[in-house]
Each structure stands twice: as C-alpha cells, then as structure tokens.
Amino acid sequence: MQQLFKRIKLLTNGKYKIPYCSCLFIEDEINCLIDSSPPDEEMIHLENRPIDMIINSHGHTDHCSRNYCFPSAQVLLHPFEHQRVVSGETYLHDYGFNHFPDNPLKDIYLDAVKFHSRAADGELTDGQVISTGNVEIQVMHLPGHTSGHCGFIFPREGFIFTADIHPDLKPFYAMIDSDIDEFIISIEKIRQLNPDILVAGHGSIVIKDKISQRLAAYRDELFLREEKILKLIKAGKHTVEEMAGEAITFEGKFPAPREIFFLHECVMDWKHLQRLERLGKVVAEDNHYYLR
Numbered sequence: 001m002q003q004l005f006k007r008i009k010l011l012t013n014g015k016y017k018i019p020y021c022s023c024l025f026i027e028d029e030i031n032c033l034i035d036s037s038p039p040d041e042e043m044i045h046l047e048n049r050p051i052d053m054i055i056n057s058h059g060h061t062d063h064c065s066r067n068y069c070f071p072s073a074q075v076l077l078h079p080f081e082h083q084r085v086v087s088g089e090t091y092l093h094d095y096g097f098n099h100f101p102d103n104p105l106k107d108i109y110l111d112a113v114k115f116h117s118r119a120a121d122g123e124l125t126d127g128q129v130i131s132t133g134n135v136e137i138q139v140m141h142l143p144g145h146t147s148g149h150c151g152f153i154f155p156r157e158g159f160i161f162t163a164d165i166h167p168d169l170k171p172f173y174a175m176i177d178s179d180i181d182e183f184i185i186s187i188e189k190i191r192q193l194n195p196d197i198l199v200a201g202h203g204s205i206v207i208k209d210k211i212s213q214r215l216a217a218y219r220d221e222l223f224l225r226e227e228k229i230l231k232l233i234k235a236g237k238h239t240v241e242e243m244a245g246e247a248i249t250f251e252g253k254f255p256a257p258r259e260i261f262f263l264h265e266c267v268m269d270w271k272h273l274q275r276l277e278r279l280g281k282v283v284a285e286d287n288h289y290y291l292r
C-alpha cells in the first residue's frame, strides 16, 4: 500500500499477478474503490472500512473480481462493459472462445480468472464528474483495450489513473470488442492531457518521468506488430491461426498456459488484420488474408 495523496491510497499489485491489479482506495465522505481487485495481501487495508462506491475502469476480472464482496456498494461501469460482468457466457464470448472454438481450457477459464457475476448499478460516461466529498473524479472514456475502458482524472491532485493503458508494459487488445484505432486515439488523448503523474493498473504503477515519450513508445509497439503481420503474410502465412503460431505479441514465446495466450494472440492478430483491411493494405478471402 502506498499513501498517494491525503485521502487516496494505492493498493498495489507489485508483480503482474493475474487476476489482480493496482487499485485506488479513496477514504472520504463516500469511501470509494477505483477497481476492486487488489491482491489478497492488500485487502487488509480495506478491513472494517465500509465501501460505498466502486468505480471500475472496465469489466475484466483483474479489475472487478471483488465487486461481489461489497454487496451494498454502488458499482459504476461504462455501459459497454455491463453485460460481461453479469454473464460468464458473454465473458467467454468476448474473449473469443466462440470465434476460435474448441479451446481445451474453456470450461475452467471463468474459475481460473475468478469470474463472479455482479451487475453494475449505474453507468460511467465520458466527461462525467463524480465527487466523493473532497475528491473529484473525472471520467475519461479510453476505448481500445475494451470498448468501455475508462481512465480517471483527479484534477485536484493532478494525476490520471489509466488502468490498462500501462506504458511500461505492452498493449493488450484480445477482446472481440477491442479496437486498435481506438487504442491509438486513447493513448493520444492521454498524451494531449500531458499529466504530471500517471498511475497505471499494472507494471510501473506510478509514473512521473517522460510520460509522453513512454506513451509514444507504447503506441509504436502497435505499429511494429503491424509490420510483423505484413511480413508474415509475405512469408506465406495467410490464416489468423497460422500467424498466431508465431506469437508476435508475446515476443515469439507464449506464456503458460499456451492455449489461453494462443487464443489472445489469435484475437490480437485478427484485430491487426481488420485494421490493415481498413487501411487497404490487406484483402480477405474465405478467412485467408493477402497483401493488396
């Protein structure tokens, strides 16, 4: 735990353990959690503290898996994320299990990522301002990672919480509703904001130096991957699965369990192919992709 500001604690997920993230705990007239999945050892800081409100950046379990532990809290989430926090079937669908079927780990996936159904009570919208009494939170819709992914600006303290836009790790967009163009625009929106402090959900959590350059490098990883996809097509790989075998978003080697990361790779490569089609660089025919 780190006391970030007078009323704001950072519950940290030191190493990138899944399904956990670094969360903010605002102790104020309204006690509020921004994301609800700190690792077990950080839960001690929430003991005997009634949580009135939970604001989730998005519906991935590593950001909202403990919502169900706070039945009396008001849970706010972008409407694009509402269905997947309620329905396990939707959650699996959104991760591409139906598009790339017969995954041997499908049946154990929801338990492994600690999926617990808990409906949201209200919506977040871009520009919305939420007050906990002394702390003001401005919602910034930052889609791309998922369609309803949001960040939160704290104008009084002068920082932004960017959840799964974490400049010291690599971009992840393995959802059916992920979108690389939106991801690029969202990164640019944060750069335009030019924050003094960026707090991310994973990786180097509190970033104060060279934020703009680090975000630019994070964005450029998307373009590097796109070049790799084009090279794979040139080298004779024409289906998503053939390309995914090369693990370009995992630097050539899948983490364990391979079946899950292969699925993530399939969806992310597919997202690149969709963008390359939009750019007129690639054409698709019967699920095979060719250079134009």
Ligand SMILES: [Zn+2]
Pocket (backbone or CB within 6 Å): 058, 060, 063, 145, 164
């Ligand atoms: Zn996420």
